[in-house]
Amino acid sequence: DIQLTQSPSFLSASVGDRVTITCRASQGISSYLAWYQQKLGRAPKLLIYSASTLQSGVPSRFSGSGSGTEFTLTISSLQPEDFATYYCQQVINYPFTFGPGTKVDFK
Amino acid sequence: QLVESGGGLVQPGRSLRLSCTASGFTLGDYAVSWVRQAPGKGLEWVGFITNKADGGTTEYAASLKGRVSISTNYSESIVYLQLNSLKTEDTAVYYCTRGGFNWGQGTLVTVSS
Numbered sequence: 702d703i704q705l706t707q708s709p710s711f712l713s714a715s716v717g718d719r720v721t722i723t724c725r726a727s728q729g730i731s732s733y734l735a736w737y738q739q740k741l742g743r744a745p746k747l748l749i750y751s752a753s754t755l756q757s758g759v760p761s762r763f764s765g766s767g768s769g770t771e772f773t774l775t776i777s778s779l780q781p782e783d784f785a786t787y788y789c790q791q792v793i794n795y796p797f798t799f800g801p802g803t804k805v806d807f808k
Numbered sequence: 809q810l811v812e813s814g815g816g817l818v819q820p821g822r823s824l825r826l827s828c829t830a831s832g833f834t835l836g837d838y839a840v841s842w843v844r845q846a847p848g849k850g851l852e853w854v855g856f857i858t859n860k861a862d863g864g865t866t867e868y869a870a871s872l873k874g875r876v877s878i879s880t881n882y883s884e885s886i887v888y889l890q891l892n893s894l895k896t897e898d899t900a901v902y903y904c905t906r907g908g909f910n911w912g913q914g915t916l917v918t919v920s921s
Binding site: 702735737739744745746747750756788790792795796797798799800801802 | 841843850851852853856867868869870903905908909911912913914
């Protein structure tokens, strides 16, 4: 199975900060990576697919980059509604594993 | 839209069938995954059924293989997740998702005696 790691696990930030989350895969996955945002008690929401394609309706402050084994999710200017947990997921090989998540909280 | 149902309190060793009812799109045209989330934990991929054109084939997480099966009723636009020999560690919110783009609200399964 392909393992995904995320760093950091927890991040304290302020409104307006630039935030970067990294996802690393245990083997190359080309660009078969998605990023999700999940708020407490809610279903995950797709932000980015194919590593860098912004899902329709997602604000442009979110961006994704990377290929192979290292990927990043960047929020250019953190907004109050962005405080949540973020997960990456690889969709190249079964099982379609998720990363362990990065919780973004108020500083 | 996707709506899950069928969750609830079930005793260890029993079975449960969850439903994921689709509306607004033709279920047979899309693959559907099930994902679960134990209380306070991260997301765990459970399994997947391909679209009708790809034969509706299934894949499952190794940790659940043998205890889980996914099937589709295309005429009713429902995807089922059958969970057998339930264990306390199967307690989770179960989501269905269409390729990650659309998600249901989840249904809580609690396995406890």
